[in-house]
Amino acid sequence: MQPASKRTLDHSQQRGKSGLRDPHRRILMRIIFSVTAVTLGLFSSLQFTAGNYWLASLEAFGCLALVVGMFRIGTSPYLRRWIIGYLIPTFSFLVLITVVPKASSTAFVWAYAMPVLSYLLLGKKAGLLLAAPFMFAIAAYHAVMFGDFDDPASLIDLFNPLICGLVILLFIHLYETMRAEAEDELVYHAETDALTGLPNRSRFQATYDRTLEEARRSGIQFVLALMDIDHFKSINDSLGHDAGDIALKTLASCLVQRLRSTDFVGRLGGEEFGLILRDTDMHSAQKLVDELRQRIAAMPIFYAGEKFHLTVTFGIASWPRDSATTTGLYQSADRRMYLGKHRGRNTVVSDDAAEADSQHECQQLRANNAD
Numbered sequence: 001m002q003p004a005s006k007r008t009l010d011h012s013q014q015r016g017k018s019g020l021r022d023p024h025r026r027i028l029m030r031i032i033f034s035v036t037a038v039t040l041g042l043f044s045s046l047q048f049t050a051g052n053y054w055l056a057s058l059e060a061f062g063c064l065a066l067v068v069g070m071f072r073i074g075t076s077p078y079l080r081r082w083i084i085g086y087l088i089p090t091f092s093f094l095v096l097i098t099v100v101p102k103a104s105s106t107a108f109v110w111a112y113a114m115p116v117l118s119y120l121l122l123g124k125k126a127g128l129l130l131a132a133p134f135m136f137a138i139a140a141y142h143a144v145m146f147g148d149f150d151d152p153a154s155l156i157d158l159f160n161p162l163i164c165g166l167v168i169l170l171f172i173h174l175y176e177t178m179r180a181e182a183e184d185e186l187v188y189h190a191e192t193d194a195l196t197g198l199p200n201r202s203r204f205q206a207t208y209d210r211t212l213e214e215a216r217r218s219g220i221q222f223v224l225a226l227m228d229i230d231h232f233k234s235i236n237d238s239l240g241h242d243a244g245d246i247a248l249k250t251l252a253s254c255l256v257q258r259l260r261s262t263d264f265v266g267r268l269g270g271e272e273f274g275l276i277l278r279d280t281d282m283h284s285a286q287k288l289v290d291e292l293r294q295r296i297a298a299m300p301i302f303y304a305g306e307k308f309h310l311t312v313t314f315g316i317a318s319w320p321r322d323s324a325t326t327t328g329l330y331q332s333a334d335r336r337m338y339l340g341k342h343r344g345r346n347t348v349v350s351d352d353a354a355e356a357d358s359q360h361e362c363q364q365l366r367a368n369n370a371d
């Protein structure tokens, strides 16, 4: 079965893209923009001095666009468009200086830089799609212009740069494939709870923060549910730590199976789990969470020929009803979960009035737990 965490990732976070991660792409693009802007600025003033006014204006315009890009690239939501918008004219320019008459005879070496840049900035698939046509154009031009197919010495001269280009493309493709896989693997382990396969606390927190940002933009409400296993210590104490581990794993797959693909579940630590229920009001969430609670209570857990059951307590809070901030919402759900424990466990607490009445009970319980 696919690991639980993979099935709970939202689309925006699914991995599969290769190349550098966005923050690194932005840094690299800013450096590339600034170097190109300085170069174009210099060339523009030289062309102006030489009297080539149209070329000077074109280069000055390019320089200006890049300066704007330097400021926008850090936060622009259209990073990919900026990259493509930069690479296509740059590669076209490199093809141009290769094919214009009396240009440098070694200008074709720029073709080797194309796959490096486009793979790093766009990833494997888009990188190949963008670099290959430009490299092919340069190779075709060389074959037509300098290939004397009757002269073996000329053919060797032609094949050397062609084969070198192919080798570079092939190795960058292989390297990027392996690098992207290794990075995905690392990120997966850094964000995943090893026992249950669920997203761990840091991944949950990142998703929770992002959900709130999205909810602020869209105005669509969501519910945060915190869940804690009841008397888990006694399971460990009576049946052993392995039985406790089996219980955690069984519980994790139950949560993943029951929730919608748009919802998100993570293990926050120990026997505590967090659930983000998107596009849901408090009434529907309470119904769903209570069904979940009953399902968990009825679910048999098998260990070493033994069958046992466990129960859980939920505290739930709704955005924006209970709080408009991540911290406030979390505190609200956490407070209610503690109240549920205090009221005898195996329950779902979402009631504000009851909560207000019992603030001091909760504080007392926390103090006891701290002791």
Ligand SMILES: Nc1nc2c(ncn2[C@@H]2O[C@H](COP(=O)(O)OP(=O)(O)OP(=O)(O)O)[C@@H](O)[C@H]2O)c(=O)[nH]1
Residues within 6 Å of the ligand: 195, 228, 229, 230, 231, 232, 233, 234, 236, 240, 241, 242, 243, 244, 245, 248, 269, 270, 271, 341, 345
């Ligand atoms: N088997 C197992 N036990 C764990 C793991 N992480 C935490 N625990 C145990 O979970 C237990 C938590 O106990 P408590 O915090 O006292 O909570 P509880 O017994 O569930 O009591 P209430 O929450 O008040 O209902 C401890 O015994 C921890 O050792 C784990 O990964 N595996």
